[in-house]
Amino acid sequence: MTQFAQAAAYGVVQGGLLALVAVGFSLVWGIMNVINLSHGAFAVTGAYVAWLLNQHFGLDPFLAIPIVAVAMFGFGYVIQRGLINLVVNAPIFLTLLLTFGLSLVILNILQLLFTADDRTIDTSYASQSFVIGTVNVPYGRLAAFFLAVIITFALAALMTRTRLGHAIGATGMDRGAARLMGIRARHIYAVTFGIAAALAGVAGTMIATVGSFNPTTTPGQLTLDAFVISVLGGLGNMYGALAGGLVLGIAESIGGLLLTGTWVNAIAMAVLIATLIIRPSGLIGKAQYGGRVEV
Amino acid sequence: MIGRPGALFAFGIVLALGAAACGTSSNTSTSGSGITFAAPVSQTGAFGQAEGLYTLQGYKFCVQTLNAKGGIQYGGQSHQVTLVTQDDQSVSATSAQIVDQYNDKSYKLILSPYGSPATTAVAPVVERNGQVMVDSNGADTAIFTHGYKNTFAVLAPSSTYVTTIIDTLAALNPAPKTVAIIAANDGFSQHAAEKGVSEAQAKGMTVVPSATAYTSSTKVNANVTDVSSALIAIKGTNPDVIIISAHLNEAVAAIKQASELGVKPKYGFAATVAPPTPAFISALGTKSEGVIGSTQWVPELSTSDSLFGTAKQFLSNFTNTYGWSPNQYPYQAADAAAACEALALAIQKAGSADPAAVRTALAGLSVDTFYGHIQFDSTGMNTTKPMYAIQIQKSAFVTIYPSNLSSTPANWPAIAA
16 A cells, blocks of 8 residues: 555656646647657756756756746747748648757757766755655655646646737637737747747756756657657647646556556556547547647 | 660679679778778667767777787788777667678678677677677676577676675675665566575575565666656565666666655665766766676776786776776776777687687687686686676775775765664
8 A cells, every 4th residue: 555655646746747848848739730859859958958057056956947948948939930930831740850850950969068978966855755654755756746737827827818828829729810810920939939948948957856867868758758748638728738747647657566667658558548549639638639639 | 775875874883883892892801901890889879878888989999909009910910900880779680780781791700789688689690690799798698598609708697797796795794684676677687686686595685575576566677767666666675775687777767766765775775787887977976875886897806918908007098098087987898898809819819810710719718808817618608707896985986896806895884874
């Protein structure tokens, strides 16, 4: 029972971290219909920014988050305006190819700059935990969980209660109609991509804090996680990534305990397939975005 | 019907292809005075960041040193060595394909890829093609159960990785009474864990949560960064020591996540491959402090050779060449350099770079080197070679086992009560 409770608790906080990774990816896919294969590279870039701030200025990763977010927003905005925007009307395969190529370029530059060694942001608290009964709850992942919840609610508020959010939503639904309403779609897309890049950077910072990262194996895994969680949670709903991340985190953790750790990937895919059979638009995705899931 | 210009064009292509073919065949290991060593080494993928890089640097350093000292001498001539490498992307099947392509180019003298899975894939290809391979970093004993005649390993086999840790722990004060073993699901890690369980039981230790847990609840996927399921399975059993039989990613994850999950061994952690690598310290920072690791080579060895000198001279020259700290040397590079040296010594002994003659020379090789004694049994393993243990102390590798090579005592228990 202790082990089950521990697995469940760990699954919840790990789910929060996974949600944090996926929320930006889901936003770009939902609004722009771009499956951004460079999302993992953006997250790792953010991780390096936070790591550099920690190494050179001793800045705590949580204090570095605003700086990372602003830097990554700018990076994402420029990348979208200068590059992604060129293919935003193109067939999905071209956007896949472009973002995959972009990922390779970013990661090779990172490897040249930092080598391929694993890095971590060493803090006194991230790997520590507090105990409830016999269950340990790690501070670092718990903070990532709360961060994911706060960001999700903030994003939902942005989308529903601000003019910018309405403009983003309108552009995602019908770009032509949005243009007729005076919305600058190009700018809105760049802002959306910038927000996603900023969120990726925040996720990367948390990963660097609770785990380790490198430019060779980490980005691909993050992009894959983000893809699975976005499909699982569903597009078109700001809470989709959070729901998908939590379900995946808990399923992997408890599944790994009941079977063995070697079954974790199979369990994740089984959960995804079962969800899509029952609800093709994902756990809480909006039906009109179902077509995008099938792309 | 081909017109005259067409015929001339076709003739030109035939000539060009013929010239290209001649160019390929003239670049073999046996022609002219040059000798080619070919190695499919991981430069990207799971091993590209650390173990593959170290292996490649070991090969390069060996060839540079060989050529600087006049190359391989036989038949009254000096033969310079060229190292040909190609990235196998840490994929075993790619390693095997590359070695097949080497054979097409008449590269018959092979230095192994990094890791047991890739070496396992390459060995039958080498055998089929009549190539000869010296294995630097594939320790799984399963490689040597197929009757291959052309594969020789300089390193100690997988069976000794965890047993050496157990022997090290048994010699410490206090010696652990209970150990838990997390093992990756690759052949090398599983075999090392299996032998480790037997050794632990022979030394009177109890393996928790069970003696077979490494095949079930504490087994994890290879090259993952989440081993929480194994740690949760261990939680509550309160082992004195947690041993990780796996590679870099799993070992780093285990030590980080153990702290998160409140899985705290009474005395400390130990791991097979990861601790004696610079990447382990850079990934874990202060959490690497006190971790014990089994290693194939330590610079305190007293043996030496004419190529690299003593073990300490090898360490100094290698770390200076590649910018490593002498306190954080990658032992995989020593494995690689020793494999390359064994191949060179066999060529010199055979007086030829012909693979059959080199194979015969390798089978009869018995030499002391900076790496220790190299001598192969009938299966191709260097079974006389012992393993050693280091502990990370103040971000430096400190040899703690065997006692005759250790100048600094182990910091034990490594975890404060």
